[in-house]
Amino acid sequence: MEPSPDYVLxxxxxxxxxxxxxxxxxxxxxxxxxxxxxxxxxxxxxIIVKLQSQWELDGLGPWMVRRTVGGNLLGHCGCSLRGVSGxxxxxxxxxxxxxxxxxxxxxxxxxxxxxSVSRDAIAAAxxxxxxxxxxxxxxxxxxxxxxxxxxxxxxxxxxAPGAGNPDSAAVRLVFxxxxxxxxxxxxxxx
Numbered sequence: 001m002e003p004s005p006d007y008v009l010x011x012x013x014x015x016x017x018x019x020x021x022x023x024x025x026x027x028x029x030x031x032x033x034x035x036x037x038x039x040x041x042x043x044x045x046x047i048i049v050k051l052q053s054q055w056e057l058d059g060l061g062p063w064m065v066r067r068t069v070g071g072n073l074l075g076h077c078g079c080s081l082r083g084v085s086g087x088x089x090x091x092x093x094x095x096x097x098x099x100x101x102x103x104x105x106x107x108x109x110x111x112x113x114x115x116s117v118s119r120d121a122i123a124a125a126x127x128x129x130x131x132x133x134x135x136x137x138x139x140x141x142x143x144x145x146x147x148x149x150x151x152x153x154x155x156x157x158x159x160a161p162g163a164g165n166p167d168s169a170a171v172r173l174v175f176x177x178x179x180x181x182x183x184x185x186x187x188x189x190x
């Protein structure tokens with residue numbers, strides 16, 4: 001990825017572990033889904049391994065985002081292959097799609113990083129497999145993420161109860177860059 005003047009994108013590395021855990025365990029990051037907050041460092045270790053695996057097997061995954069080379073971790077953002085049977089599965093499976101996701105330190109939220117890096121992520125996903133749709137699914141009360149999805153040109157295509165959410169009143173919104181097949185939509189809801 002060509003460097004931006006505003007941020008540096010790196011693949012996940014073991015050196016990111018402590019800063020990733022600090023972000024993922026911060027309750028301010030998880031106001032929209034408190035049950036998603038990490039509580040043990042081992043969870044961050046597993047995430048680093050998973051993200052590294054995505055890059056190796058799928059040709060793409062979330063980046064670690066910094067302002068400068070070697071600088072503090074601001075967050076992570078990118079597209080991950082979803083709707084497939086497992087790591088390294090074929091992009092041609094019926095439910096396959098690129099899932100756009102991000103999480104940033106509260107101190108840098110609202111500065112346009114999610115939108116800017118997401119644009120890079122969407123372009124990278126198209127470079128790996130442009131036949132797959134880009135999807136962002138989020139909770140309805142996470143209005144900031146919905147604003148980002150709309151800025152990226154994604155359209156809300158589905159609204160449904162938040163499957164698996166401990167809050168029975170939670171509603172999931174599905175945004176996409178194109179119409180989804182029934183298998184792709186089903187994969188976003190599970």
